[in-house]
Amino acid sequence: MKPIRAILFDSGEVLMRPIAPADAPPEQPWRKYFPGPxxxxxxxxxxxxxxxxxxxxxxxxxxxxxxxxxxxxxxxxxxxxxxxxxxxxxxxxxxxxxxxxxxxxxxxxxxxEPEIEPYPDALEILDRLHDSGLVMGVLSEAWPSLELNYSRLGLRDYFEAFIISANHGILKDDPKLFSIAQSRMNVPAEETLFLDDWAPYVQIAIDCGFQGAVVARDPGVPRTEGLPYITDLTEVEELALQ
Structure with missing residues (x-):
């Protein structure tokens, strides 16, 4: 396995959480964001x-x-x-x-209107990863306002690339989106760690040549055998800087 030179983050449930989440079962984290706060x-x-x-x-x-x-x-x-x-x-x-x-x-x-906020561990980890020289990007199944929210929160400048599925008219289960992300990051896929809270997306990334791990902040989330898991972003440093 090659050393990691870049990290590609999902947004929701990895870096960000809803300010006022709706009730949602562990297997449907997207439901926290609907119908809106x-x-x-x-x-x-x-x-x-x-x-x-x-x-x-x-x-x-x-x-x-x-x-x-x-x-x-x-x-x-x-x-x-x-x-x-x-x-x-x-x-x-x-x-x-x-x-x-x-x-x-x-x-x-x-x-x-603001509807998301960073997880408490996100800011400190982003600072440290940025200072280490790692290239960072966001790949999210989301809409244009996501980037607006990151700018509003002062977080947009951490990321070299910001790939939003709605900009390309494809959902995140399409490998084309990962190809676009790799091109924007300008780092080989095998040297890029992809982090997502949804195991099938991590598997797609791995199939596309990326390294990958599932971020399972909720202990009730069912685990997929064969995929690495982390429970918070402090563990990213162990994966990326080892």
């Missing part, structure tokens, strides 16, 4: 008596549309608002509310 307050402000019993199913319907729209490359937060307009329109319809205006308000809140 201000959704219930904004909906109840306009429809005080609305029942949200069917919210989980409504989110899944909206996610089907987001996945379909993800095949259309977008680069700006305003384009992202358009995608989330559709997501919230479908979600509200499933809850019995037809209100395009509210859907648009929810979409803009989702895109432009």
């Amino acid at each position: 201000n959704f219930e307050a904004m909906v109840h402000a306009k429809y005080p008596g609305i029942k949200l019993d069917g919210l989980d199913g409504a989110i899944l319907l909206g996610m089907e549309e987001l996945d379909r729209l993800h095949t259309q490359p977008i680069w700006t937060p305003e384009e992202e608002v358009g995608h989330f307009d559709e997501f919230y329109r479908i979600l509200l319809d499933a809850l019995g509310v037809s209100d395009p205006g509210l859907a648009h308000e929810l979409a803009r809140d989702r895109v432009y």
Whole structure:
């Protein structure tokens, strides 16, 4: 195994966490980010008596549309608002509310209001890894506002490359995204460590020639045999600087 010269991070559940996470089972960490931290307050402000019993199913319907729209490359937060307009329109319809205006308000809140924060161990580790001379990048199945959030938090400059799946119109299970990441990092895949909280993505990275490890911050996450696991970012130094 070659020495590590670069680290490619997933964002959610590796470097970042939602400010106000929704309840989510360990095997569905993405669910923490939906329907968004201000959704219930904004909906109840306009429809005080609305029942949200069917919210989980409504989110899944909206996610089907987001996945379909993800095949259309977008680069700006305003384009992202358009995608989330559709997501919230479908979600509200499933809850019995037809209100395009509210859907648009929810979409803009989702895109432009802060909703993520770094894990406590992220800042210190990023500083140390950066000072060690390692090349660092982010590869995330996300939308353009993610980079905006990193800039807002003062973290964007840590990373040589920032690869967002929506910019390329492909989901993270497509090996093409890892090829794009390797090109942007300008370090051979076999000298790059990829970190993700989702084991299948780590396996794809390994199949593409990267080194890889699963970040399992939640001890309840089922483990995939044959893949290395770490429980927090302090262990990254042991992998990268050994």
